[in-house]
Amino acid sequence: MQNPWRNAAHLIRPALVFVAGLLVFLLLRQAVVPASFGQYGHYRGAALVEIRNAPAHFAGEAVCAACHPGEAATKAKGKHRTVHCEACHGAAASHAEDPEKHKPARVEIGKLCVRCHEEDAAKPAWFKQVRSREHSGGASCEACHQPHSPQM
Amino acid sequence: METHVTRRAVLTQGLKLLVLGTAVEGQAGAPKVAPEAGSGYNPRDHLWAMSIDIDRCIGCGNCVRACEVENNVPEGYFRTWVERYEIRGADYEHPHVTSPDGGKNGFAPSADRTLKQFFVPKLCNHCLDSPCVQVCPVGATFDSPDGVVLVDSSYCLGCRYCVQACPYGCRYIHPERQTVDKCSLCYHRITKGLTTACCEACPTQARSLADLKNEADPIHEFLRKNKVQVLKPHMATRSKVYYKDLDGAVR
Numbered sequence: 148m149q150n151p152w153r154n155a156a157h158l159i160r161p162a163l164v165f166v167a168g169l170l171v172f173l174l175l176r177q178a179v180v181p182a183s184f185g186q187y188g189h190y191r192g193a194a195l196v197e198i199r200n201a202p203a204h205f206a207g208e209a210v211c212a213a214c215h216p217g218e219a220a221t222k223a224k225g226k227h228r229t230v231h232c233e234a235c236h237g238a239a240a241s242h243a244e245d246p247e248k249h250k251p252a253r254v255e256i257g258k259l260c261v262r263c264h265e266e267d268a269a270k271p272a273w274f275k276q277v278r279s280r281e282h283s284g285g286a287s288c289e290a291c292h293q294p295h296s297p298q299m
Numbered sequence: 300m301e302t303h304v305t306r307r308a309v310l311t312q313g314l315k316l317l318v319l320g321t322a323v324e325g326q327a328g329a330p331k332v333a334p335e336a337g338s339g340y341n342p343r344d345h346l347w348a349m350s351i352d353i354d355r356c357i358g359c360g361n362c363v364r365a366c367e368v369e370n371n372v373p374e375g376y377f378r379t380w381v382e383r384y385e386i387r388g389a390d391y392e393h394p395h396v397t398s399p400d401g402g403k404n405g406f407a408p409s410a411d412r413t414l415k416q417f418f419v420p421k422l423c424n425h426c427l428d429s430p431c432v433q434v435c436p437v438g439a440t441f442d443s444p445d446g447v448v449l450v451d452s453s454y455c456l457g458c459r460y461c462v463q464a465c466p467y468g469c470r471y472i473h474p475e476r477q478t479v480d481k482c483s484l485c486y487h488r489i490t491k492g493l494t495t496a497c498c499e500a501c502p503t504q505a506r507s508l509a510d511l512k513n514e515a516d517p518i519h520e521f522l523r524k525n526k527v528q529v530l531k532p533h534m535a536t537r538s539k540v541y542y543k544d545l546d547g548a549v550r
Contacts, residue, residue, distance in 0.1 A: 190441035190454070191451050194449065195486075198486050199340075200487065201487035202487070203485075204496070205496050205500070208499070233499055234361055234365075234500045237368070238365070267358070269358060269416035269418060271356075
């Protein structure tokens with residue numbers, strides 16, 4: 148009986164080339180595709196952690212109130228109770244971390260109050276607005292209003 | 300002048316690039332895989348969204364400035380911005396829309412009470428069926444398990460497909476990195492229990508961060524009790540930025 152494998156060489160050789168090619172592909176793929184790719188979906192799962200680890204610049208109302216309870220209490224009773232500290236004082240996470248080294252910039256009262264409260268037909272009617280020039284005659288807002296509790 | 304490109308040259312260069320790329324990726328990729336454990340935050344427990352009350356927005360630009368500080372947004376580019384709409388009579392098809400410097404420094408006051416005027420804050424809509432995610436050829440833009448559309452800037456090619464795909468114009472190419480950038484819904488903040496920078500800075504609570512998977516979140520009452528609309532609903536993007544009292548003129 149004849150050996151059925153006597154002409155198999157022409158099959159084995161291309162099979163070996165195919166397997167070698169597949170190996171090279173798998174090795175390259177292993178090296179090129181990031182480890183966490185596909186962890187959650189068609190993207191690098193580690194990117195979630197990297198994005199999450201970015202530092203925050205705004206500390207948040209609770210952090211401010213922890214060290215400044217007096218101001219927080221005054222504000223909570225006044226008309227500006229919905230306005231968070233950093234809405235006027237600016238981002239203060241660095242100040243919260245090192246209060247001596249990083250001081251929040253002084254608030255520019257003239258610019259700040261007007262930005263919200265200058266009369267504008269596009270602003271909703273419920274919002275308190277004034278024509279600053281007629282309203283104060285050039286006097287600083289602070290002369291009459293306390294920003295933490297802006298009653299007269 | 301004609302240059303000759305031989306097959307041999309292409310193959311040789313290609314192989315060199317491949318080997319080089321593999322080596323660089325191997326070096327850079329290894330330490331980047333930070334462990335998931337220990338943060339105490341499970342993305343599958345949340346589905347982030349935002350609600351916007353048009354009638355509370357006063358166009359002060361606090362959100363735009365806060366976003367710029369929080370996310371180091373380059374000058375002249377915006378992750379969030381505020382538009383002022385002016386509509387005369389019934390001509391709601393041709394609203395006059397302005398957004399000087401993204402509304403960052405507020406708007407010049409208008410005294411014209413014969414017009415309908417209002418402000419519309421805009422940001423990435425963090426769509427559930429995001430066109431931008433669908434077109435990204437490499438998986439650099441993706442939907443996180445907690446419903447935030449994010450950009451992996453270390454993986455982005457800067458091909459700009461997503462910039463064109465976004466129906467809301469929320470994406471830009473970062474002028475220095477040359478990769479795409481957009482609102483991340485302050486992912487670095489909301490995953491630590493803080494609210495977004497724009498919500499933190501908004502003096503009238505026109506914007507509120509919302510977690511749709513949290514049953515106690517006021518978003519559910521907001522959606523139930525108000526006339527709510529998303530931007531460009533006909534685009535079927537399943538946007539998750541819900542506007543209260545949105546005028547039909549808003550694009």
